Amino acid sequence: MELIHFYNIADGITAGTTGRGNPSTENPYSGFNVCHYVGDDADAVTECRQRLARTLRLPVEHILCPRQTHSSRPAVIDSVTDISMTEADAVVTRLSEVAIGVNTADCVPILLADTANHVIAAVHAGWRGLLAGVIENALAAMKAQGASLPCAKAVIAPSICRHCFEVGDDVARLFDDCGMAACIDRTQAKPHIDLPMAARMKLSEAGILPENISDSGICTRCQNRDFFSARALGVNSGRNFSFIIQHCSE
Numbered sequence: 001m002e003l004i005h006f007y008n009i010a011d012g013i014t015a016g017t018t019g020r021g022n023p024s025t026e027n028p029y030s031g032f033n034v035c036h037y038v039g040d041d042a043d044a045v046t047e048c049r050q051r052l053a054r055t056l057r058l059p060v061e062h063i064l065c066p067r068q069t070h071s072s073r074p075a076v077i078d079s080v081t082d083i084s085m086t087e088a089d090a091v092v093t094r095l096s097e098v099a100i101g102v103n104t105a106d107c108v109p110i111l112l113a114d115t116a117n118h119v120i121a122a123v124h125a126g127w128r129g130l131l132a133g134v135i136e137n138a139l140a141a142m143k144a145q146g147a148s149l150p151c152a153k154a155v156i157a158p159s160i161c162r163h164c165f166e167v168g169d170d171v172a173r174l175f176d177d178c179g180m181a182a183c184i185d186r187t188q189a190k191p192h193i194d195l196p197m198a199a200r201m202k203l204s205e206a207g208i209l210p211e212n213i214s215d216s217g218i219c220t221r222c223q224n225r226d227f228f229s230a231r232a233l234g235v236n237s238g239r240n241f242s243f244i245i246q247h248c249s250e
């Protein structure tokens with residue numbers, strides 16, 4: 001497949017998710033990985049970042065991704081600065097010509113843009129972060145930066161589908177307790193969670209209009225030749241990078 005799966009969010013926005021490219025071996029890092037803290041060879045990661053920067057026509061230091069920890073913490077970026085050691089699971093900015101993004105392999109990446117008010121965000125929502133409020137916190141940070149949520153568009157990027165996401169009863173119970181029973185599928189031997197649906201619910205409860213939320217419809221585990229999947233390849237594997245850039249208006 002193409003290196004980048006692009007989304008048509010709005011004029012003046014470039015957004016996409018990098019896939020594995022052409023994995024040459026069975027090595028779970030094989031392919032295209034820009035994530036710097038998952039055990040991949042540092043030179044390979046640097047090379048991939050440089051290739052991505054060339055493709056996006058940005059200086060490599062304008063590609064910003066934090067060190068994700070499954071927390072609910074957003075980082076607000078107001079200058080081009082190295083955030084590779086900043087622990088956060090969402091990035092919010094008003095900056096132009098800067099790619100903010102999150103690295104995932106099955107968890108839900110969400111890209112957001114309010115082009116009228118020039119605020120963009122990238123969110124990493126695994127089940128832990130999602131239940132802990134990472135989506136609500138990222139949207140609150142967007143508002144604090146001047147965004148109007150009813151004007152914002154959201155994309156749910158490639159993530160694990162309901163059929164692939166089997167969980168234990170303990171995790172299913174947590175979703176139940178948080179009022180998200182609709183996202184639990186109990187028709188099989190073990191419960192399954194619909195994470196993209198859970199993300200959609202959280203987004204709309206927090207103020208994003210349902211008609212402004214789109215979904216790539218791609219499952220990382222079903223398509224693990226094209227995208228990294230922790231369930232398919234193990235946690236020690238590469239990550240898909242979902243990013244968003246806003247361009248200077250004039």
Ligand SMILES: [Zn+2]
Pocket residue numbers: 160161162163164219220221222223
């Ligand atoms: Zn699947």
